[in-house]
Amino acid sequence: MDFTLGPDDTAFRAEARAWLDEHLVDAYAAAAGTGGPGSEHESIDVRRAWERELGRGGWIGLGWPDGDGDGDGEGDEDGDGRGDGRGDGRGDGGGYGNRRASLTQQVVWAEEYARAAAPARVGHIGENLLAPTLIAHGTPEQRRRFLPAVARGEELxxxxxxxxxxxxxxxxxxxxxxxxxxxxxxxxxxxxxxxxxxxxxxxxxxxxxxxxxxxxxxxxxxxxxxxxxxxxxxxxxxxxxxxxxxxxxxxxxxxxxxxxxxxxxxxxTVAMGLLALERGVSTLVQQIGFAAELERVVRGAVTTGAVTDPVLRDSLVRQWAELKVMRWNALCTLGAVGDPGAPSVAKLLWGGWHQRLGELAVRIRGAAGAVGPYDWTPDVPYELDETQRLFLFTRSDTIYGGSDEIQRNIIAERVLGLPRESG
Known part of the structure; x- marks a missing residue:
């Protein structure tokens, strides 16, 4: 695919940036950067309200196809940003209350969302997994019943x-x-x-x-x-x-x-189709979060002086280079619908990378990364700091969402055509 941005993409970026600057205020701004893997407990009520704010703006379900012709999935004639299917004020809304957007524009939105450090999404499972599955396998009635509510940010x-x-x-x-x-x-x-x-x-x-x-x-x-x-x-x-x-x-x-x-x-068949959707633009969004984590680890290395250690410095450079490789792999496979190996390769890449980042973050902290706060009281739980949480949570990255062993089996059997294991 050609991911060179054209005039329409540049205009879309300006619109997305302006909307985020206008709406990411007050409680939403205070919750900026909260949530996500390992921190899903943070700011739940505010993040749920933020989903509805995104829905009112038509920013959920970018790129979904038009509706099925009637009911809640039908867009209104004047595209006034409301009605049964919200547009964005220019009459170009999608059929379920979402905006029309090309793949490059979806990438642009993901980049701007990350740039703004907006709260982590609580509606991503409905938007990125359930909705594409209904679009591929659901009936028109099921799509009309469920997709508009996801697009409005009302049902998680x-x-x-x-x-x-x-x-x-x-x-x-x-x-x-x-x-x-x-x-x-x-x-x-x-x-x-x-x-x-x-x-x-x-x-x-x-x-x-x-x-x-x-x-x-x-x-x-x-x-x-x-x-x-x-x-x-x-x-x-x-x-x-x-x-x-x-x-x-x-x-x-x-x-x-x-x-x-x-x-x-x-x-x-439906379940396997859904698992194949766990890539694409959502993977790019994940990588933007990874880049922010890597930046914090690098800042920690500079602050503590650990960056002068040639071994640690080499590890930091390697993490940076591997993240670039993951980004280009995601861009190259963004339109690879039906490729059984693409999601498995992506999972192997990011699972191991993120786990190594957690290990590196603790190595940079040294002994301080293994102890709790100085004023800790026995029998009273204390909050882990950012580095400790990253290290502990990433231990699960090579297991959840399909273990590394399973991903390698999928690649071996479904892509390379190797025989299945006996027994």
Whole structure:
């Protein structure tokens, strides 16, 4: 792809920068830079309000296709920035309340969002995973029902995939669902784990076994479950060694699932399509955050004098160079829809890189990185500092979202055509 910016992209950048400067004020400005992996507990209420602010501006769902022709997904005629499908005041809004934007313009928005140090998104799962999945596999009615609410920043989503004993081996899930004759849809029973933002989410997309006696990837369905079901859904935070609890266990006890995406029994195809979407512009956004973390580590090395150590200095240069490589890889594969190796390569690159950055940050701090605050009181928990949190959280980077071993198997079998492991 040609990522040279043209006049339209330059104008789009100016518009995005002006909007952020105007709206990122007061409580939103105070929450700048909060949230994100390892810090999802920060400023939740403000960040949820910020999602609605982004929605009113039409900045959620950039590049989604037009609506399906009627209902909530239809744009209004005058494009006045409101109505059933908001434009941006120029009549060029998308069909679900979002703006039309090219891939280069989506990259521009990501860059400007990072430049402004805006709060970390709490609606990214709905925007970047659920929405593209509905666009690819959902019915027109499902798209009209769910996409406008995501675009308005009003409904948040979480992902119900991993289970105890079925994390990287997703085909081994045991959560089951049976038809609900009274209400339609399904009743879901089982347990999910490592569920980010489950306490904040309004909905969860759940991979469940709908065919009794089925095995592995057969007999699975992709279900949409409302989270507000007292007595039917219980969310238990998982305390991490970083001291935060952004992951959760979710227990379903006959919870009602309203919709099935892609048809009953086709859940594996839908689920794999969703996992292939965990790249692209969202990966570039992640890398912008990585660049900010690397900059803080470099500043720490300069402040402490650690930068004079040739070994540490070489490691810092290597981290910088590898981040540049990741960016160009992401840009080159941005339009690689259907490439089974692209998301696995991206995951291998950023997982190891981020973990090494956490290790490097602690090495630069030296002994001070291993101790708590000087005024710590026994039996009273204390907050980790930025470096400690980075180090501890990144231990999980090569595991969650698909372990390194699984990613290498995908590349070997689906890209290189090597034989599957025996046994």
């Amino acid at each position: 989503w979480c992902q119900g995939y991993s289970e105890p004993g079925a994390g990287s081996d997703l085909a081994g899930i045991r959560t089951s669902a049976v038809p609900d004759p009274a209400r339609g849809g399904h009743r879901v029973t089982g347990q999910k784990i490592w569920t980010s933002l489950a306490r904040e989410a309004d909905w969860c997309f759940v991979l469940a076994r709908t065919e009794p006696g089925s095995r592995r990837h057969h007999g699975l369905s992709f279900l949409l479950v409302p989270m507000d079901q007292p007595g039917r859904i219980e969310v238990r935070p998982i305390r991490q060694m970083s001291g935060t609890s952004e992951f959760n266990e979710v227990f379903f006890d006959g919870a009602h699932a309203e919709e099935c995406v892609g048809g009953e029994g086709n859940g594996w």
